[in-house]
Amino acid sequence: MFGKCLKYELRSYSRLLVPTFIAIMAVSVLMSVAVGVLTRLVGYSQNELIGAIAAILLYFIILAVYLSLFIIPVMVFVLTVRRFYTSFFTDEGYLTFTLPVSVDHHLMSKLLAAAIADIFGVITAILSVVIVASGAFIANADIIKNLIGSTTPGMSFEDLKMLGVSVVTIIIFIVTAILGVIANYLLLYLSISLGCMLAKKHRLIVCGACYLGVNTVVSTLSSVVSTVIMFVMTSAMITQIDQVGIIFNAMLGVISVFLAIEVVACYFITRYILKNKVNLD
Amino acid sequence: MSYVLEAKNLVKDYGGGVGLLGMDLELPKGKIVGLLGSNGSGKTTFLKLVAGILTPTAGEVSVCGTPVGELTKGMVAYLPERTYLNNWMKVSEIVEYFSDFYEDFDAEKALSMLADLGVDANLKLKTLSKGTKEKVQLVLVMARKAKLYLLDEPIAGVDPVAREYILDTIVSNYNKEATVIVSTHLIADVEPVLDDFLFVHRGRVLMRGEVAEAKAKYGKTLDELFREVYKKCSANV
Numbered sequence: 001m002f003g004k005c006l007k008y009e010l011r012s013y014s015r016l017l018v019p020t021f022i023a024i025m026a027v028s029v030l031m032s033v034a035v036g037v038l039t040r041l042v043g044y045s046q047n048e049l050i051g052a053i054a055a056i057l058l059y060f061i062i063l064a065v066y067l068s069l070f071i072i073p074v075m076v077f078v079l080t081v082r083r084f085y086t087s088f089f090t091d092e093g094y095l096t097f098t099l100p101v102s103v104d105h106h107l108m109s110k111l112l113a114a115a116i117a118d119i120f121g122v123i124t125a126i127l128s129v130v131i132v133a134s135g136a137f138i139a140n141a142d143i144i145k146n147l148i149g150s151t152t153p154g155m156s157f158e159d160l161k162m163l164g165v166s167v168v169t170i171i172i173f174i175v176t177a178i179l180g181v182i183a184n185y186l187l188l189y190l191s192i193s194l195g196c197m198l199a200k201k202h203r204l205i206v207c208g209a210c211y212l213g214v215n216t217v218v219s220t221l222s223s224v225v226s227t228v229i230m231f232v233m234t235s236a237m238i239t240q241i242d243q244v245g246i247i248f249n250a251m252l253g254v255i256s257v258f259l260a261i262e263v264v265a266c267y268f269i270t271r272y273i274l275k276n277k278v279n280l281d
Numbered sequence: 282m283s284y285v286l287e288a289k290n291l292v293k294d295y296g297g298g299v300g301l302l303g304m305d306l307e308l309p310k311g312k313i314v315g316l317l318g319s320n321g322s323g324k325t326t327f328l329k330l331v332a333g334i335l336t337p338t339a340g341e342v343s344v345c346g347t348p349v350g351e352l353t354k355g356m357v358a359y360l361p362e363r364t365y366l367n368n369w370m371k372v373s374e375i376v377e378y379f380s381d382f383y384e385d386f387d388a389e390k391a392l393s394m395l396a397d398l399g400v401d402a403n404l405k406l407k408t409l410s411k412g413t414k415e416k417v418q419l420v421l422v423m424a425r426k427a428k429l430y431l432l433d434e435p436i437a438g439v440d441p442v443a444r445e446y447i448l449d450t451i452v453s454n455y456n457k458e459a460t461v462i463v464s465t466h467l468i469a470d471v472e473p474v475l476d477d478f479l480f481v482h483r484g485r486v487l488m489r490g491e492v493a494e495a496k497a498k499y500g501k502t503l504d505e506l507f508r509e510v511y512k513k514c515s516a517n518v
Contacts, residue, residue: 004381015369094365097334099382100355279295280334 009113032135072121186266300326391424
């Protein structure tokens with residue numbers, strides 16, 4: 001049943017995200033051409049006025065590209081909230097709660113679909129930037145060729161190794177990032193469930209208040225934990241440069257544990273509410 | 282005797298008002314049962330508890346000996362009063378959806394019933410009228426081979442032709458392994474198709490029995506009998 005739930009969750013997301021993706025890609029291609037032309041004009045135009053207008057237009061295009069990076073993440077956030085709320089707490093709940101599907105499958109399929117949509121948002125943003133930037137690179141290939149030859153490389157992995165940053169650090173970093181995304185969605189799910197359990201009217205406002213409340217509690221706890229870690233770190237004697245990596249790993253590890261506790265707590269409280277406390281009107 | 286539905290001291294307290302006040306009930310297989318009562322008598326609350334939409338305040342309810350939960354949802358086909366369909370789907374997509382989730386769902390039967398009712402399966406649900414959506418929901422429920430059908434006001438919002446079709450469907454769907462509970466306040470309309478009846482008032486069962494037996498005993502139609510019992514009950518309060 002998990003696979004079937006996931007299929008319909010993804011279908012629901014894709015209904016809005018795929019057309020948006022196509023639109024963003026189309027606009028990115030147009031912007032890429034515009035950026036190519038404008039960068040040439042800024043660099044080579046003999047007329048100062050045309051150069052200035054091109055620079056202003058280029059500024060607005062870069063601003064538009066920057067803002068477009070947030071379109072899909074914002075849509076994913078809104079869709080995630082909407083999907084959870086309508087599936088369980090509106091008339092659609094009559095269908096959701098009468099399906100022979102466990103609450104765990106419902107919750108996990110929604111989480112995975114939201115995570116996939118999130119990744120899709122990141123890929124869209126990267127593709128959009130690459131497409132737009134490629135316009136400037138193609139138009140100014142001669143200049144960029146010279147620049148590449150003259151620039152010195154930044155920090156290499158060997159430099160990071162010197163600081164004690166290892167593959168383990170990267171793995172812990174990825175785990176922390178994944179846990180952070182899951183915790184974020186579960187916090188939303190918990191807030192909506194709590195809000196809908198507590199209120200019969202003005203549910204969305206109560207859900208928002210619950211989100212602020214739960215978020216404040218979690219942020220306070222994480223601040224306390226971070227302060228303690230910082231205190232321990234500053235108290236520790238750093239005698240060698242390679243100890244930076246060890247302390248960084250330890251810090252990430254503690255954050256991961258904190259996020260894992262948050263994930264487990266949010267998941268099981270939400271699960272309990274959905275199993276035992278939902279009373280549809 | 283094995284029952285399709287068993288409820289023991291089932292209570293639902295909404296905080297402000299009580300939905301059910303300790304209902305005890307056993308329903309055997311192979312019956313079409315009328316759950317009859319006025320508005321606010323507890324009919325919908327009872328069906329929601331059996332369907333797993335509400336959590337009881339006290340008591341127990343089970344379907345084919347299994348407490349209401351994930352397993353019983355595969356045995357119960359519930360038609361609520363509300364329209365719960367995803368508006369963005371086409372009718373054919375919601376048929377596919379039911380086919381995916383319910384093992385006992387007969388997609389061919391559903392499409393044939395939709396055609397009988399003149400519903401175009403290629404239309405999006407958001408383009409359909411409220412009455413047509415109700416017909417679609419009824420088809421989705423009746424195209425299942427469930428052990429227990431819970432129909433909450435199935436004929437309230439539809440035209441007379443569809444009403445006749447719905448009642449015919451309920452009768453033609455009859456099998457001795459399944460029980461159908463039809464909740465309604467339109468007693469006269471459903472009376473011809475019922476085997477048994479339950480009169481519900483203020484969260485309690487006032488009277489129950491076989492329709493044919495009650496008619497013979499009291500010399501009244503079910504509708505007349507309900508009015509009489511209801512009046513007596515209201516006068517006593």
